[in-house]
Amino acid sequence: MSDDQKEKAIAVWRRLLEEPEIRMDVEEQFEALVMMADELKRTGAIDSGDWREMVEEASAFYAHAVEGMDGGT
Numbered sequence: 001m002s003d004d005q006k007e008k009a010i011a012v013w014r015r016l017l018e019e020p021e022i023r024m025d026v027e028e029q030f031e032a033l034v035m036m037a038d039e040l041k042r043t044g045a046i047d048s049g050d051w052r053e054m055v056e057e058a059s060a061f062y063a064h065a066v067e068g069m070d071g072g073t
Contacts, residue, residue, distance in 0.1 A: 006045040013037065013054065017061060026065040033058035 001009075013036045020029040037054040040046045046054070 001043055001045050006040075009036075009040055009045055013040065017058065026062060026069070030058055030062040033061075 013033065016029065016036065017033055020026075024032070034055055037046070037051050037058070040054075041048065041051040
């Protein structure tokens with residue numbers, strides 16, 4: 001995978017984090033983000049550290065979104 005392709009793939013991941021697809025609930029969004037991160041790691045676009053950061057970011061987003069749905073702040 002070229003550097004340009006890697007940058008585009010990471011940008012797609014970031015866009016999904018910031019703007020989920022229409023009719024995509026938070027759980028589906030989280031699962032898609034983790035699957036995308038897994039695929040980026042599998043193809044060598046990112047290393048284990050990058051993967052960990054992406055999954056942690058997706059997890060934090062998910063936790064915050066779920067907290068908001070449960071009436072939290």
